[in-house]
Amino acid sequence: MMFVTYAKPLVGARRGLAPTGSAAPGVYPLTEVLLRDRLRRQRQCRTARRNIIANLSSEQSRKKHTVVPITTRKHIEEAIRDGTLDQLKLNPYELPKLNSDYLRHPLMEELGNDQIFISDDCIGLIKFHGGYLQDNRDQRVRGELKKYQFMLRLKMPAGECPPSLYTTLDDISETYGNKTLRLTTRSSFQIHGIHKSNLKTVVQSIVRAGGGLYGASGDCSRNVIAPPAPFVDAAYAQARHVARMVAELFAIQSHAFADLWLDGELAASIEYWKKELDMDEVRRLMTEDNGRGQVLQDSVEPLYGKLYLPRKFKVGVTVPGDNSIDIYTHDIGIVVFCDAQGQLEGANILVGGGMGRTHNKEETFARAADPLGYVPAAALYDTLKAILAAQRDHGNRAVRTNARMKYLVHRLGIDRFRELVKSYMVGGGSALESIRSMPPWTFQDYLGWREQGDGRWFFGLYVQNGRIKDELKKALRALTDRFNFPLVCTPQQNLLITQVPATARPDVETLLASFGVETAASALDPLMRDAMACPALPLCPPAITEAERVMPRYVQRVRELLSKVGISPHASFVMRMTGCPNGCTRPYMAELGFVGSGPNCTYQVWLGGSPMQTRLAWPYIDRVTDDQVERVLEPVFVFWKSAREPDESFGDFCDRVGKAQLEAYAQRYWDGVPAAPVS
Template sequence: MLRGRPLAGGATRAPAKSGVRLLSSRAPTARVCAVAVPSKPPTSRAAKRSKVEIIKEKSDYLRHPLMEELVNENPFINEEAMQLMKFHGSYMQDQRERRAFGQGKFYQFMMRTRQPSGLVTNRLYLVMDDLADKYGNGTLRLTTRQAYQLHGVLKEDLKTVFSSVIKNMGSTLGACGDVNRNVMGPAAPYKNRPEYVFAQQCANDIADLLAPQSGAYYDIWLDGEKFVTQYMENPKVTADRAFNGYGTNYEASPEPIYGAQFLPRKFKVAVTVPGDNSVDIFTNDLGVIVITDAAGELQGFNIVAGGGMGRTHRNDDTFPRLADPIGYVGKDDIFHAVKAIVATQRDYGRRDDRKQARLKYLVDEWGVDKFRSVVEQYMGKAFEPFKPLPEWRFEDYLGWHEQGDGKLFYGVYVQNGRIKGQPKRALRAVIESYGIPVTLTANQNIILREVEPAWRDDIQRALAAAGLAPVEELTAVDRLSMACPALPLCGLAITEAERSLPHVNERLTALLSRLGLGSEPLTVRMTGCPNGCARPYMAEIGFVGDGPNTYQVWLGGSSNQTRLAETFAERVKLANLEATLEPLFFYWREARRPGEGFGDFSARVGFEALRQYAAGYISEHEAGELPKVALPADSYAALAARAASQGKSIAHAANEALQQLTGSGAAQ
């Protein structure tokens, strides 16, 4: 990194300093550099950059050629504009199933909102519901990052849709693109638990801190008028964004943190409280954990960094990764720590290969100690030791709960996050009638907040009548499952996810019930490609699209999302779902420890043991069709004892014995 050199747009970054770093002040002080900072470029040739990097640099901070493309007569925008459009919160998509013969692609746009901690006002909910009907495909999609996606918007309607969101206290700025994405936070609206209030406020502040600042967003969607609302940014956010004592900022730049080229790739942040892993904290580039004292006063924050899900099939240089503990900072230093981590990614992340550009690859390459050291240079002080934490748990917050102020909140299950049809109309009616604000959860569900106890029965009856079942009626598989949209809209999708998972869940539920495991919770996630938007690599069973109706099967994630799953099987056809999983479920039933979930069991016994067990497994149906063999009583007793000791049926043990004798596969 060359500090003090000219940057795009004439801005410069603050020069490096040398000397001894003071650890107790935010004032700009001298510091010790742990990595070499060259005084001249190490090569006479410019560093290789991807095509997207050039597009960003030439765009005048995300304006051109997007502004020109939006007003021409085409139903689409060109490649350069499409890359810029992401930063404004939208992707151009091809509705593959609405293509007309000989007329090419059917272009439309998906708009994604920015909702820190998933908080949505009553007014914005009603506006989004209206926009879905007037300009979208009639549905609202709740994302795995607590935001909305509105599908099916035509180019000619984009300005109306975007300006409507902005003027009704919403935003799409930074919902996509090479910037910080929507900041997640714990969804529970507890009023009597100060750590939850602090976490949601912190998520909102970090979203403001890292929001693009150049004004291009308002130039395009509001003709340059920055819409004024009653909302005012936290003054400390404003001051800490401007602080540049340690080289985090571009001086005199419209984008003080991002500069003209923004980040190498997207950057994801989640905030939570100790023990509550409803946000999949370890899957984020940056995780922030609120630390309070016994009296509930905010003290500071634990920091984890380097997580991420995206990968590419059969490319071992790409992989999912969990975030590592970095350290602890006091409450006054959280924004400086966030900026320091973002600046490290900005200046050291790969810009030549977008598949290697996420923060996780930098942390993995450097190791945590070097990464921490470089971040500390940008922060101007050292991290304190990571504070001890309780065991993590997953909370979905479905059903009725006390807010802590005399009011209730109600977590409503939404299958795969898609609100449509009669459930959409019923939610609209309830939310509008009672003036209820809502929260979108990281598990694609919705929470109705600020509910008076007297409204409870009427609300539940209205929603249940529309097919939004109370939590008690959900299957154990449905309750914890998630899927990405996949086909037909996502350009990266290889196969189905959202439309296939309900049927897959039905089959899994039937299989588990047949084996006496119907009430066991099971985290199942499905994606139509390996990018992992529904976080399948954290699931107890993850299905990752690998071809038409074909999936990788990942096993071994934990129910509290603290352990990565691993690839168990490649290219499994959906038709072979039961044949693949029945032996594993049977083994789990017979050999698990008390209360042990399927993911924990799979990780404990290991995949080799799972495969060996499956190789000799004989289902009850298969056993009934096999030839009968008579055995002496003592031999049968020995076989039965062996089967019982290994958690197998007698037919299974006999089949394995025959395999060993014949040296063959399944002896059927």
Template structure:
């Protein structure tokens, strides 16, 4: 199969593997179908188009029976370390206005997305991005995705500069070498780009024990590329602005006392994608693998890539991420196989300080006399809406001051290289456009939240996320205030499906779409995203949010240790204790309804109809105290809501009547 240290057995291959093999290195059938006067690509072409950085979608709000779907395309940038030069930003801004839905979206992987592109405009948009120092190649598909790095542009902290440098170099090392990208979108013209570092080119060409394939076009990937997407991050000790435990590979910069680079700690095997009701799919944190010197880091990265390339599951795409290889083999066997490709033993992992969450909002010194400014972007959506005109503000600032930006792993934006003399004018311009720049002025629940786009554009979305989370956070804040936790906040993350693009499984409180208007709820992640949360219930109708969370918050207030955060509390006391308290909890009687849909739990309400936040009507039926407690106890044990359990019982009873 390949010239690897111990050749893997030949597997039955999935349909996608055959598509990649027939694609002529990512050319077909995209090249043929791009010339056809249609509004969409076929399913086969869609899979190959992903490697070029685009997903075919449709606006699900516009679906109508008997009519063609409202097909459109999302393009995603490949921006190592989140770097967006001024020219590229202005181009993306213009393209989103002329061809997209008039917004940009900063992703949780430090790139930008443009939504709403029509097929007839796809080539124009691709070409414009490429000619403006940008790229989308490898932002999607079965290969190395955008490499993350801390966005803080510290000029007096060399470890941050090393993180940027090696994020760029490893991105270049693992960039697909096929000419398909420029052939399709620039008719074969290759634009002038930054010159590749000689050591990167040498590392790509160097074949250590089968890390390279006998393939003239793709020496690292071959014609089948990777079994699934592959994610890498480079960070510095203590900085967890990039969720290092969620990556396939994370490198941590190690410097000596003089600030000179010595090497990298290496972690591997993280990943968050999963599927509901498929127990063989799961979330996993990366394991420490060891330490590598700076001279060997490219060879070690290639050795890890080769191990996953050759031994990852190409038959079952649900089992194809590298986390499953780590889980199936164990760290010791995985490391031994990597060492076969690497050709030497991997040194022991070096001690590190605890990792902390960082978002770098507000004004900061960057260490060379200049400033950088972190701007909170709710859900990453750069738009103009009412008095909030972030899109216009950024356009004016970049045009006037030609500032570069770094996107963060929490879908915020950092403008940097700002002269102190420009600070006041930039601050005034942002304030005039309704942008809050003081971190203290941002609602903490909003500041530390993330949500994926979900509906209406994502084809995988089961329910709402980006459009729902603002109202949900308002309801959580109202509930915290009600139970006497006015100053409390925690990390909330939401996704419309279990793929986990907003990384909800690392949150203190995570919502994962499980049915229309219903979510799986995860609890117990750490405030610094260094511990996985756990699934608490599988399906919570969002109109029951207050009923569900109130007893948990009251228990937290009553039993927390001094200064203990919500996620740490849930992890410490455990779910059995939380469930037991919720069974015994009795809330005050029903209060008057608020605009947020806040509903207090009641013991014996009279039958009534209560409007909820969704605009629908929810009917209540009273039950005896004893029956109520039994119902709540069983529902808690089964991980269901009382509404679900009662509905199931009533449906079964009424079925034959």
């Protein structure tokens, strides 16, 4: 006779077999029959997963394609056991994770030395703690040490920011940073310009204010986003709740953060979003072992293990019809459904989205997510754990540029990937149903005044490219000091001021106006309103060229070009820019995307995305220099004006006519040849 403990496990503990003997309180007998059945199910799951991968390898071997070496977690574990790890193809980030003692070393030692930078091995580790090593390229001097500094990114599920945390961030940016705050496309804040010697002080200040950094970056589940609008509607409330739950379900469990930044002491103040959760229930869901390989035999990281994930992992939650989060760009997209009583009924799950790619490497690409299926509420978190486990175990750890889950979904195809996920689920995935029908998606930026539904209002404040600085920064601090309104960061790099009583609306507008802040969303050029750019130069290490600093000028140039060819000054489309192909502002979903491809404002131009962000764009021209932009876009705009269907958006038009017709029209346009009819 053997025994299994059904008592609530500690965080990170694996519920397993107890020693034989008399049953203790909370310990119940597990017969040999049940044990054999459990082991049989585990073998069946492993066999099914091997068959899925083996069939894929056999099929792909018959195709002509770029060969990408693949190393999985299983390969690494076998190599460790056999003593052949040095012979295994691994990307440079895997061994530092493996040897770090769960994200501690050598980062702990390097944070205490006198250098102003950290080593390459630590660059990957500090990301798990919310930090990035940067240097200011505007201040580089040949032959001198780079001007190293750090950026810190916060973890803020659903983008929610208490006023006390905002004032802390504002103080930090003035005292230790570059006197700006940066909103991100994942509904969070970044602080730039922090010197290494001040990192610990800054981190402790953020933690004391109830903020979090752990898991904001790194090879783990990053900030979980949701529609920013604080509607009290049941579906929106459930979306925010699920976002908080997933943030904690997939949270890093190692105490390395406390050891490095808090002198080993757990934070005295709880992270603010946890106050909305039943943390005992979260721990139960995290460590609950269904016997199908979701939970690892790892007492520290039951879902991640020592290797964590192969790459970043992004989750977004929304409600049917609201695409304010770019639902197709996430590793996991969750669309919640509620019943008549406002309780969570279930969710549609999408998988395999992601924007990052590398120029001139066709084996890397942007990808829109595929529908996985619908699951009832009772099976939601089991399904999410199964998806994470599939990527953890089968994602590629040999080539980092092919490590995101989108490449696993692409290699397998959605049907085989679905079978892989089901092999990790309770009952072999019997709860996974066909996707539920949904209303058409609409893109929302939530600027201006709107009712929350509880008698209060929220105000969507436009923040150009997410940079809070100068008078806008002063205005927000004055507003927070006076009114203490909670804030919400949006995926469009804007900010919502929430829980505003109707009587306070005039006071809010008056205060903002006193700092010269425009409060009428209608006063914005619609092109600028829909535009986004990443920080890029001078601080972002991967940046090839400019983005944030030149985007306003590019918007103005596009507006002038539209006016030149006779298109309405109210015409608009989604325009996004990045300084490199990583795609942080999701330019591959835009109607017009500029992707940095060379120095001095050289870009790859993408066209054909959907105005509702439901379709991938495609590359129109690989390299356009700054002085060629008008020549490239003018014939495209003329073609749109002359051949579009009634109310046809720019992106829909480009997608309908296609690249070949656009190129042919442009050639005839500059040659002075009459245009051929659209086929």
